[in-house]
Amino acid sequence: MNQREVIKRIKDNGGVPLDTKRGKGSHLRFGCGCPENKRTTVPYSKDDYGIGILRSIEKAFEHCMGEGWLIGRKR
């Protein structure tokens, strides 16, 4: 899963981009969109992310997007 795909998943789940003025090639910050207003950073990468980064993004928004919203429940 790369940056573009992660961003699509975040937006599909109600996340809100916080860096509307940033150009391509940078990390992007997102808010979860619920009243708790948690934030996470999606690092810039043109390649697929490692599992550690994906888990940390998922964990940040799990409270409102649901367990496993990004890469699925733990097996």
Ligand SMILES: [Zn+2]
């Ligand atoms: Zn939230």
